[in-house]
Amino acid sequence: MPYIINVNRLKNRLQNRQGNTVIIDVRFDLSDPDAGRKMYLQNHLPGAVYLDLEKDLSSRPEKHGGKHPLPDLELFAAKIGNIGIGHETTVIIYDQENDMFAARLWWLLHILGHERTYVLEGGYNKWVEEGNAVTKSLPVLAAKEFRPHLKENQTVDIEEVKEKLENEAAVLIDSRSKERYLGKEEPLYKKAGHIPGAKNYFWKDIYKKDGTWKSKGDLQQHFSSLPKDKDIIVSCGSGISACPNILALKMAGFSKVKLYPGSFSDWISYEDNKIETKEE
Template sequence: MFFSSLVSPQWLREHLDDPDLVIADCRFDLADPEAGRRVYEAGHIPGAVYLDLERDLSGPVQEHGGRHPLPDEETLAETMGRAGIDERKKVVAYDDQGEAMAARLWWLLRYMGHDRVAILDGGFSGWVHHGYPVSQEGVTPKLTRFVPRVQSEMKVDMDEVKRHSGLLVDAREPDRYQGIREPIDQKAGHIPGAVNRFWKENLAEGQHWKSPAELKKEWDFLREEEQPILYCGSGVTACANLFALHLAGVKGGRLYPGSWSDWISYPENPIETGERSAAALRPK
């Protein structure tokens, strides 16, 4: 069956019963970590498994590594296997938070060497909007073995961020990036030299992704062979920016998984405030 990185509700409805397809519900609320599981149980796309951002798609929080550190590869492989995902399966991820949580799974699977993964355009609300079926039935995936082929070049650590002479792109809301307010982390501001590209700028109305042409134009502040480092508060919404680059056909973006919450866990790291929009870097 045809498979791309972004699929429509119509496409998913037509392929709902395909045996080689795994649907992953990634809904999650940072302010209420149990809300995702509750809304999943209240109604989900038929056959979808639930993957929790903090229990399944993140590792244990420690002194360093940020609020949502990457799980170790062995643990993540076991999680994917329990979800019924192996090298033969295609995966469609969705959430209802603008696809940021789904983008986290999209990035993690690609990092683990599994690129047959897509995001549902419009998320769960888009599915419901079309009047497609919703289920409350529990799902027990068939246990399988996920064999990782880790793509280590897709991520960087804090030391590499310090050495990086290219562009850093911060995915957070402009007022958090600028240091005007910080409702989550202990310090406000951004990594020195970073520009701001709020991840929701990649979306059109209704949680739909902008077209590849639109995204390519909006990301044209990146120079060829730039290999920018992308980050956010904890390595989640930066994945939405990486997905936007993927849709636009722009290669080379790398994730700083610990992101701002890791950066500020080192007291000696410098902090910058104020505005430096990515739009200002666009060619005139």
């Protein structure tokens, strides 16, 4: 499948010394922001460099904009070049397993126009389960020039969300669990429920029961009730778990897919915004 690479392909690439490959570890724990970096320092795939969700893949939160605002893309592009990624570099991203953080980095590179970007199927756990080596050694990085080719119209802000929902010009997806969508539980924010009009597509439903990615045909079936002639705005809590859904929608053939980076955490930062707790 496009955008996904399995362990065997990555292993063969490394064994055959196919050059110009950068592997990025993005393991993270929302409840323990230091956990991912600690795991990386303990063990990681050979040659992998670590990028942190909150220090590298997001900017500092402010009053509005959500819990994980997008990083400054110019600074982010410079950082990508500094870790050895150029126009011809193949980038392979892994999480602990098939998690949300690898998709966040995939999406950032995607909107910067870097097409040779793949998520490792099964992540770190799958690599280890198949008997492959890990290391504590830190890679020696050689900076390259990374010239972004920014794709336009890939995100929406809160005003565009409101306008397009009012005009029925878009469909809004909430990627969080059903329980959080319905306001039955909310572990992260002071308010519970969802943005009025949002439809629930839990991000983990893009995987099969064994945790692996669904096929293109299964993803097309999963999203079959969504229109292809309207914008699909994808949200979640703070623009992270929306990204696996965006990747899956792209694999299913949807082209008019946009991220609402602030998502629910941005929406509730405005006191007057209403919240819904019923299925839509």
